Structures are given as structure tokens and as C-alpha cells.
Amino acid sequence: MDEYGRFVDWDKMDVPVQSQDAKELTCTEFQELKQLARQGYWAKNHSLRAKVYQKLIQGIPCRTVTPDANVYRDIVGKIVGRRSSSSLPLPEFVDNSLVPTYCLNAEGVSAARKIILCVANQFPDISFCPALPSVVALLLHYSRDEAECFEQVCRILACNDPSKRFIDQTFLAFESSCMTFGDLVNKYCQAAHKLMVAVSEDVLEVYSDWQRWLFGELPVEYFARVFDVFLVEGYKVLYRVALALLKFFHKVRAGQPLESDSVQQDIRAFVRDIAKSVTPERLLEKAFAIRLFSRKEIQLLQMANEKALQQKGITVKQKRQNVHLAVHAENFKSEIVSVKEMRDIWSWIPERFALCQPLLLFTTLEHGCSLSRFYSHSEGHEPTLLLIKTTAKEVCGAYLSTDWSQRRRGGNKLSFFGTGECFVFRLQPEVERYEWVIIKHPELATSGSEPENPASPASSTLSSSSAPTDPSDRLSPFLSARHFNLPSKTASMFMAGSSECIIIGGGDGQALYLDADLNHGRTSHCNTFNNQPLCSESFQISVLEVWGFRD
8 A cells, every 4th residue: 555545545546546657856946846746747646746745845934833743643632532533523713614535535534633623722823714624635645644644734834934825824814815816807807707797696705715616626636736736836826726717617607507596506516527627737727827917916915905804894704795785775876877887897896995885976966067176076085986977878987096186296297197906997888898908118027017029019008808818918907106116107007187187098098088177078099999989989978976985
């Protein structure tokens, strides 16, 4: 029997046990390890994978005092005693997560519960960690005994390198990761996101399942391949694979009716049965084909989402406030959009602001068509939502990430500001959301998002969310000049305002140009997609509203 197969039911294992293609791993360079992990080098041999896991986990920088195998041997008898581990309740922090059996034998299933109970004893600061049962169960497949598995799990939990992150251990971290995933879906899986909005009452609730897809629903041979790369590259891998799963779900199920009453249940079932449609290699290939932004940017977004939750006092598990509560029919009234249309817009905005309720700041029907009053009512609010209804019954608008007071930084000169989270949209006659796209310029190389062809002429445009565009052309949606030392003239070119006009869209391809009297507007010919303009090239404004976000 394999040295590391004590807890394995070999009849359930689909992968080769003793492939001779790979026998050892000698490299230590990160880039080489990354390539081997992605290629599945140590997935070809059970013993090799066990040794690699041990080597990688031993290399994790940990707290000075981290429980090891000897600690487990000392405490397991006191915690479990002679009782059957199956009779002992799991700690509350696993949030009712079941211990997946994967390919464990009966001894392995029992060992997993004992290890989780001992981890809870040694880590009293863990308050929410639903991923733990899956991690313990997987590592048991590649451990010689319970104590060795316990030590490996403890090292993952006790990592003290601020640049690395493995498993969420508090509800705040978990919930902010769900919000971050929702932001990523909104940006990188727009077709799937559109489907989620159409079939689900609460997309946030759907996206809160993203870790469950990986830690629980994914078959063990897939999860092990993900874990191979996860130990080398860290948390970002999880986002990548979850995005790929959602893309495949949309591709396979698009146009088909739901198989259950809940899209959540349908996605879970799809992930459980993913072998019917996608191989592990294809899943990882899809995941790493996503041109995701940098780890630093994801950390900034995660921090922003955590801060938003803390400000609302959401640090422990509670019933999620969904978009139907944020935009409530009884306290929402607009002369431009319906409750349903506002909820659709709310599904597009960054998750940290979807927690807020809309607050009407300015309307031409009440405050008149004065640009100075527009500024005075809008300033001090960040972000804001601009809605426009034309006399031709067209409805369009923009999500604006930055306070309008920033317009003063250029003095009397018209200057652009805002970040890549901004976007414009059309609601009537057809719904369309347009992405903000980078103005190609050589000095943007310092952002880490350099265009693949720096020599190409400078250009700026807005692309439809339904359009296949080259991700290398896009500025990451969460970049801002103050975080990344980008040249302000090229990093922030979405909003501009003066005493004479408002421009929204940026650079050479303005999306919206509003005159000072707020009665007239026009759109640039650059801002069309397949000859579908944002609205008429020249239009008369019937009503204009500005909405803020109320905690």
C-alpha cells in the first residue's frame, strides 16, 4: 500500500496511483514551480503529490508558536477520548459545512472530524471558516497519519506573511471575499452576470456560494488540481477557478430552463457533475486565460469591501441585505426609472456600494436646470449615479466613482478625473452597459497593465458589455492614480466638469456632453457599438437626476 494512502479508499480514486512519469521534484524557483503546478506535474503520482504538499506547506512562514504533530498527539485523547468522532458536533465556525468524504475510507472520515475538533481547540480566534473541512479531507489523502495532516492544516491557518492569504477565518474576511468575487464577475463574466440577474432575486446570495463550489462541490480530482496551484500561487487562484466555473456554467446552461427552483442549486449540481462537460485541464486552462488584474489590486478591493462591511457593522454572520431591500418599492421614487430598472443598475455597481440605499440628491424637476446647483447638490457624495431621460423617451446614465469636487483641481482648466469603476449605460430603448476602456498610451506601462502593442496609436472608446474585447486593452477596473502612481492625465479620464459643461466618458471619445443649462446634450460618434449609440447624437433633456448612496 502507498505510504501516504492510509486514509484512502483506492477503489474510489480515478487518478493513477503510481505513475512513473514523475518521481521527484527538485526545483525551488517560483516560476518553475508555478508552471509545474499548472501543468499537473505532481498530480501524476500520489506519493509525489504528498511529498510536494509537505514541502510547500513546510515553506509557509508561520507564527512563532504554531501547533505541530506532537501537539496533536497530546490533545486528541483529551478532546475526543473514547467517544466516536461522529458523535461529536463540529465547531460552529464551519457554518454547517459537511466534511466531504471524497475518496476517504471510514478511518479517514473519522480522522477528519477529529482533526477539525483539535484545530478548533488550538485556534480559538477562528470565528468563521467553512472551507476548513474540505482542506482537512483533501490533505488526509496525502498524509501518513492524523498528526501530520493536523500540522499541515495548522501551518496553512497560521501563515503570518501579509502578502499571502490562504483560508478565510472570520466572517468579515469571508463576506468581503464574496463581494469581491461579485465585483470580478461583474467585470469579467458579464454574460453570466446578466443571466444571474435575470434568474435570481439576489445575485449577492448566488455569489456568496463561490467558495462552496471549490471547497465542497468540486470533485476531489478537480479540487486537488486547484489545490496544487493554490499552494504555490495563493488566494487569487480561487477567484480564477470560480470565475471559470461560472463561465462554463453559462456556456453549458445558457438558453436552458433551470433544473431546480434555484440557480444556486443548479450551479452546485453543475459543479458536482462537472466531469460530464469539462476536464480538470480545461478548467485550469480557462481559469488562467482570464486576464485578471494584479494581486495588489485585488487586495485593495478586498480592503475596500471589508471597510464597507465594518462601517455597516456587518462583522458576524447575519441575514444578508439583498438588492430588493436596498432599492425598496415603498421608499423609492424616480421620474426616470422604475424600481426594477434601478435594481438592474444596482446589480452593476461595485458590491460595497450595493449595500447602500439610493438617495436622490438632485433633480431638474425640483432644483431647476442649473449646473451650479447640480454641483452644489452632488459635491460631497462619492460615488454618484447620473440618470437622464430625453424628450424622445430615451433613458441613459452613468455610474461615477469620484466626487464632483475633484473638478476644481485643474483650476479654471477642464480636467478629467474618476477611476475605471465608472461606466455608462442605456436603459431605453434597449438595456446596454458600456465598459470604460483604457486610453492606450506608452506611459501607462508603470501600471502593470501595459497594452500588448505600445506602438499602437492612442485611442479611447467605450465597449458594449456584450462585445468580445481584448482584455489587454483594458485598464483594471479598480485602478486609481493615488494607489499606483499613474500619470493623472492618463489614469483618470472619465469625468470632467466646468462652469460651461459636463463631459462623461473621457479622453478623445466622450460618451456624454451636457451643456451648462442642462437642457441639451450630445454623444460622441466614438461611443457606438455595432452602430448602437448610447442615445441620440444630439438630444433634449426631459429630466435629469443625480442619486447618491445612503448607508
